[in-house]
Structure formats: C-alpha cells, structure tokens
Amino acid sequence: MHSLPIFVALKGRPVILIGAGPAADAKRRLLERAGADIVDESATAALAIVADGDEAAAARLRARGVLINVTDRPDLCDFTLPAIVDRDPVLIAIGTGGTSAGLAKVLRQRIEALLPATLGKLATALYAAQPRIRDRWPQADDRRHAIDAALAGPLDPIHGKGDVDAWLDASKTPAETGLIRLHLRSDDPDDLTLREARLLGRADRIYHRPEAPAAILNRARADAERIACAAPPDALPPGLSIDLETA
Structure with missing residues (x-):
C-alpha cells in the first residue's frame, strides 16, 4: 500500500x-463542497493545494x-486527491x-x-437505529454478525429495500459461530468466490498455514x-x- 487512505473533516478549517485557472477552480469547488475555509499562502494551515505547479511555493509550504x-x-x-x-x-475514494x-x-x-442513489439513506438509517441494534445484540460480535447478515440479505446495499426498521422488527438472526474451512485454489484473491470473500470479511479469526498468501489474508477484517x-x-x-487451507 503506497499510502494510507484517510477522510479529513475540513469543515471550517x-x-x-x-x-x-481551470485546475485551481476545480480544486476550489472540491474544497468548498468539503466546507473548507480557503486561504492564501500567508495563512496558517495544515494542508495546501498548489494547483499551478509552483515548485518554489511547494518548497516554502x-x-x-x-x-x-x-x-x-x-x-x-504529500497527499493526492x-x-x-x-x-x-x-x-468512496x-x-x-x-x-x-x-x-x-x-x-x-x-x-x-x-x-x-439511496445508499446514503441506508447509512443514515443504520446510524439512527444504533440504540435499537445495541439493545437487540448487546455483544459487539453478535451485532457485527447480525449487521453483516442483513447487508448480505434484506439490507443489501445494491439490491435490498433498505428498510432498517422492518429488518429490526423481523430479525431473528442468530450469532454466526463455529469453524468453516476454506480451501484456497490459488494465491490470487480474485479467485475467491463471493461467499468466500464474504466469510473472510465476517470472520473473528483466521487460522492459516504459515505460507498462506498475504494477499488473501488482507481480504479479512483488519481487526x-x-x-x-x-x-x-x-x-x-x-x-x-x-x-484457511492453502492450495
């Protein structure tokens, strides 16, 4: 990974x-959408965009x-857009x-x-439902498994209806537990099936052989x-x- 992707809150900063010119205008519009306070070189700031390729200005900053x-x-x-x-x-960046x-x-x-276009509404509805979700699944692992199952089913972000209240009213999703064996066919993560990729994304722990490819292990949750x-x-x-059994 050549750099660490982060989202920076710029509102009022x-x-x-x-x-x-056009390049600077495009960057100005982007910063305005993010709510940034756009200032000149003499001001104090943590970030700067040099839209005209001025190497001397870049060096000073x-x-x-x-x-x-x-x-x-x-x-x-130091960062790219x-x-x-x-x-x-x-x-999504x-x-x-x-x-x-x-x-x-x-x-x-x-x-x-x-x-x-409704994807943002689903995220907002899940955030608003957090108290109900915590009440339903007090344990963090149970909550994560329930949400994972919902997003692969009734709340699927592409094909689901996105009705969070209906899901909570009807949900009887049990906690996902136990051991599932996955046998790798190759070292290429593109060869994973959708089910295998989802399981790696849901698992609490991965038992793997020492020679397991890092590219596959990177498909699991970071934690x-x-x-x-x-x-x-x-x-x-x-x-x-x-x-995770290697090929």
Whole structure:
C-alpha cells in the first residue's frame, strides 16, 4: 500500500490554495463542497493545494510543515486527491497515487453506475437505529454478525429495500459461530468466490498455514485475528473462525 487512505473533516478549517485557472477552480469547488475555509499562502494551515505547479511555493509550504498536493506532480505530493463517489454520508475514494487520473475517473464512473442513489439513506438509517441494534445484540460480535447478515440479505446495499426498521422488527438472526474451512485454489484473491470473500470479511479469526498468501489474508477484517498454525485448536473461542487451507 503506497499510502494510507484517510477522510479529513475540513469543515471550517483553513486550506491553502495556490494558483488560478481551470485546475485551481476545480480544486476550489472540491474544497468548498468539503466546507473548507480557503486561504492564501500567508495563512496558517495544515494542508495546501498548489494547483499551478509552483515548485518554489511547494518548497516554502513544506518547509513550514504544511502537507501539500501539487497538481500533476505526484513526486512533489504529500497527499493526492482521489476520484470520489459521493452518496453522502457514504464516500468512496479511488486513488492511483497520482499515476493515472484517467484510470481513477473510469473506475469512479463504473462504481457510480453500480451504487443506488439511496445508499446514503441506508447509512443514515443504520446510524439512527444504533440504540435499537445495541439493545437487540448487546455483544459487539453478535451485532457485527447480525449487521453483516442483513447487508448480505434484506439490507443489501445494491439490491435490498433498505428498510432498517422492518429488518429490526423481523430479525431473528442468530450469532454466526463455529469453524468453516476454506480451501484456497490459488494465491490470487480474485479467485475467491463471493461467499468466500464474504466469510473472510465476517470472520473473528483466521487460522492459516504459515505460507498462506498475504494477499488473501488482507481480504479479512483488519481487526480479525490471524493465527499461523498447522491446524485450529479443538476448543474454539466464541465467534466465527475460518480454517484457511492453502492450495
């Protein structure tokens, strides 16, 4: 991973913008959408966008400890600006590390066509329902399993109806527990079936052989335990465990 993707809350915060013309106008619109307070080089700010390729300005800002983006100069950038799919409050960012804005744009267009306009409403409804969800499933693992199951079923973000209240009224989803064995056919994560990818995303822990490919393990939840071993233990902890058998 060449950089760490993060979402920065800019509402009311100063961001330096240097440059004029179409490139600067585009960056200004983006910053305005994010609610940033756009200021000039003399102001104090943590972030700056140099839209005219001014290397001297970039050097001055970097010397002040400001993180900078220089349009079309990835070699001078501390951060890059991704292509964005906006389903507020859901944001999807596609970055190429500044290597190909055209590729990022095409990927954004493909994802735009896939995601319904109602996706943001689903996220907002799930947030509003958090007290009911916590009451229904007091344990964090049980909540996560129930939400995972719902998003693969009645609340599917692409094909589901998105009725969170109806799901909570009807839901009797049991906690997903036990051991599931997955046998890898190759080291390529693209060879995973949709079911296998979903199971990796839901599992609480992954028991794997020491030679298991990192590209496959990276498909699991970031907070799932990765346990290198010859075989899982006979007595398993609560929750969903995956025994990942290598090809």
